Amino acid sequence: MRLIFTWQAGQKLGKRYIHLLTTSLISTFLLLSPADINAQLLYKITRPDIPSASYVLGTHHLAPRTILDSLISLREVVDSTDIIIGELDMTVPKVATAMAMQSYMMAPSDSTLTKLYTPKQMAELDDKFNQYSPLPGVNLYALDNLRPMAVSNLVSVAMFMQTMPDYDPNFQIDSYLQEIYKENGKQIVALETPEYQAELLFTFQPLSVQAHSLAELLNNPDKAIEMTKTLNRAYLAQDIETLRSISLTEDTEPEFVEALVDKRNHAWLPAIVTSINASPCLIVCGALHLTGDNGVLNLLQQEGYIIAPVY
Numbered sequence: 001m002r003l004i005f006t007w008q009a010g011q012k013l014g015k016r017y018i019h020l021l022t023t024s025l026i027s028t029f030l031l032l033s034p035a036d037i038n039a040q041l042l043y044k045i046t047r048p049d050i051p052s053a054s055y056v057l058g059t060h061h062l063a064p065r066t067i068l069d070s071l072i073s074l075r076e077v078v079d080s081t082d083i084i085i086g087e088l089d090m091t092v093p094k095v096a097t098a099m100a101m102q103s104y105m106m107a108p109s110d111s112t113l114t115k116l117y118t119p120k121q122m123a124e125l126d127d128k129f130n131q132y133s134p135l136p137g138v139n140l141y142a143l144d145n146l147r148p149m150a151v152s153n154l155v156s157v158a159m160f161m162q163t164m165p166d167y168d169p170n171f172q173i174d175s176y177l178q179e180i181y182k183e184n185g186k187q188i189v190a191l192e193t194p195e196y197q198a199e200l201l202f203t204f205q206p207l208s209v210q211a212h213s214l215a216e217l218l219n220n221p222d223k224a225i226e227m228t229k230t231l232n233r234a235y236l237a238q239d240i241e242t243l244r245s246i247s248l249t250e251d252t253e254p255e256f257v258e259a260l261v262d263k264r265n266h267a268w269l270p271a272i273v274t275s276i277n278a279s280p281c282l283i284v285c286g287a288l289h290l291t292g293d294n295g296v297l298n299l300l301q302q303e304g305y306i307i308a309p310v311y
Contacts, residue, residue: 046308083280087191087286105146109145116211128219134154163229
């Protein structure tokens with residue numbers, strides 16, 4: 001019964017819910033490594049033996065639509081490229097994406113929320129959860145069979161909507177650009193599947209760690225909201241170094257960071273190289289994937305590509 005209720009709630013939340021289950025949410029947890037390339041969001045990729053340039057754009061899931069106005073070269077980039085490469089194919093119907101992710105969001109029967117927390121803890125967290133409930137009348141007990149990370153995602157959506165007036169859960173740069181390419185009959189290349197991302201996000205960390213993180217979020221919402229606003233300001237200023245410094249202050253497990261950033265970047269590289277060697281492409285991924293020794297930009301440089309910021 002609880003599983004059915006949770007799925008129905010997810011359907012009612014629509015795009016708001018799905019957007020927090022896609023890759024841009026993962027970017028919230030990413031840690032930046034030191035960068036050798038000047039802070040910027042849009043870069044040109046060239047190599048002497050390839051006739052056409054490709055590009056890479058770093059995104060942030062909370063960025064308002066107005067960020068596009070500051071990327072004055074983006075329209076020309078879109079017009080000059082034949083393929084858009086994204087972490088996911090975000091033109092797939094949202095319900096299909098939710099179905100693919102659903103099983104990874106569910107907790108084992110012996111590790112539901114009411115078993116991860118004491119009755120007193122659960123009652124206290126439920127009281128705080130009600131301020132950020134994703135739907136009227138939905139309390140924490142109703143989501144008992146969700147993994148804590150999935151609940152944290154729902155809470156985050158509500159927090160952002162209540163405290164960040166520019167936040168539009170129905171807008172993401174990634175999906176916006178993919179829709180433009182699709183409408184123009186251009187190709188979309190997905191680097192990952194929803195199942196892979198869901199497994200990584202919802203099952204990599206032990207449930208005890210997820211439960212601690214959810215409790216921290218509910219007990220200290222002002223801290224999470226202020227850090228999110230600071231991250232957003234840094235992104236809008238195209239200040240990747242500040243994004244990095246903020247991320248480095250977070251107590252994130254190194255193994256989780258490696259799984260979220262380094263391993264994924266290396267796994268993406270063969271598909272990216274194949275595509276940009278064949279046709280001019282626009283690569284669109286979370287901004288926190290761009291920098292550092294294992295960042296997309298440095299990995300491409302190691303393959304002989306020339307990387308230059310586009311202003």
